[in-house]
Amino acid sequence: MAKAAAKTKAAASASVERRPALAGRTLSAPGVKVEILPPAERVSLRAPQASVAALSKALGVTLPVKPKSSAAKDGRTALWLGPDEWMIIDEAGNDPLADCAKVTALHSAVGISHRNVGISVAGPAAAVTVNSGCPQDLSLEAFPVGAASRTILGKSEIVLLRIAADVFRVECWRSFSDYVFTLLSEAASDAAN
Amino acid sequence: MLLIRCPYCEEERPELEFRNAGEAHIARPTNIAAETDDDFEKFFFIRANPKGVIYERWRHIHGCARFFNAVRDTVTDKFVMTYKAGEPKPAKLPGAAK
Numbered sequence: 001m002a003k004a005a006a007k008t009k010a011a012a013s014a015s016v017e018r019r020p021a022l023a024g025r026t027l028s029a030p031g032v033k034v035e036i037l038p039p040a041e042r043v044s045l046r047a048p049q050a051s052v053a054a055l056s057k058a059l060g061v062t063l064p065v066k067p068k069s070s071a072a073k074d075g076r077t078a079l080w081l082g083p084d085e086w087m088i089i090d091e092a093g094n095d096p097l098a099d100c101a102k103v104t105a106l107h108s109a110v111g112i113s114h115r116n117v118g119i120s121v122a123g124p125a126a127a128v129t130v131n132s133g134c135p136q137d138l139s140l141e142a143f144p145v146g147a148a149s150r151t152i153l154g155k156s157e158i159v160l161l162r163i164a165a166d167v168f169r170v171e172c173w174r175s176f177s178d179y180v181f182t183l184l185s186e187a188a189s190d191a192a193n
Numbered sequence: 194m195l196l197i198r199c200p201y202c203e204e205e206r207p208e209l210e211f212r213n214a215g216e217a218h219i220a221r222p223t224n225i226a227a228e229t230d231d232d233f234e235k236f237f238f239i240r241a242n243p244k245g246v247i248y249e250r251w252r253h254i255h256g257c258a259r260f261f262n263a264v265r266d267t268v269t270d271k272f273v274m275t276y277k278a279g280e281p282k283p284a285k286l287p288g289a290a291k
């Protein structure tokens with residue numbers, strides 16, 4: 001049980017400067033703010049049911065088995081993407097990939113930290129802004145706080161996580177991030193009207 | 194927009210998240226090398242393409258990414274029902290006459 005304390009620190013890169021895509025870009029409109037989130041550690045995790053308990057213990061967060069849900073603990077979030085697929089996001093500077101590596105139960109963990117860009121959409125008009133390109137029902141009844149889903153935003157695939165009633169995290173592929181950020185920015189300006 | 198029920202996500206989701214993957218319940222020959230050209234043609238190319246109820250594979254590609262089966266009416270485009278991949282063809286469809 002004390003395992004959670006043994007989370008592995010992400011290796012500090014000595015000489016390579018990390019330059020996240022679109023870093024620092026932000027847009028404020030009345031009712032909503034869109035901004036690029038700081039870099040985070042991410043893992044794409046596939047595992048059969050029999051491995052879920054061991055992986056949950058190693059990661060220090062219980063992998064959710066309910067569709068469209070997530071679980072978070074100590075800056076680490078596990079998002080249900082499919083019946084045997086999760087995305088792990090660590091914002092606390094720890095290394096979920098190394099934690100998975102300690103698990104002997106069958107699983108596949110792939111580091112995708114640099115593949116994705118996280119975008120925050122926050123404010124009373126956040127749901128309207130995301131809905132401008134995402135066809136899912138984002139009412140609080142259908143998509144409550146903590147809900148997570150792979151879905152689509154305009155022409156780009158995204159992973160959507162509702163952090164609070166009026167705060168969303170949008171995860172997209174790095175090469176799509178300019179498109180996704182611009183679409184959300186335009187939507188944010190429209191949502192204000 | 195059509196709403197399609199994904200049997201893995203256990204809810205209806207917008208059609209933009211899905212992709213059609215052709216006719217369902219086509220069994221691959223157990224010994225494909227022994228197939229005659231005619232039988233191979235039937236297995237590989239020939240599809241029922243009915244006017245009315247069709248059994249199809251669909252994929253929730255921008256969701257849980259799973260393949261599943263759907264029963265759809267090609268005339269009305271109405272989804273009669275969906276069920277998980279590997280499950281048998283439903284013996285009776287909901288709402289269908291006995």
Ligand SMILES: [Zn+2]
Binds near residue numbers: 199201203257259
């Ligand atoms: Zn699904």
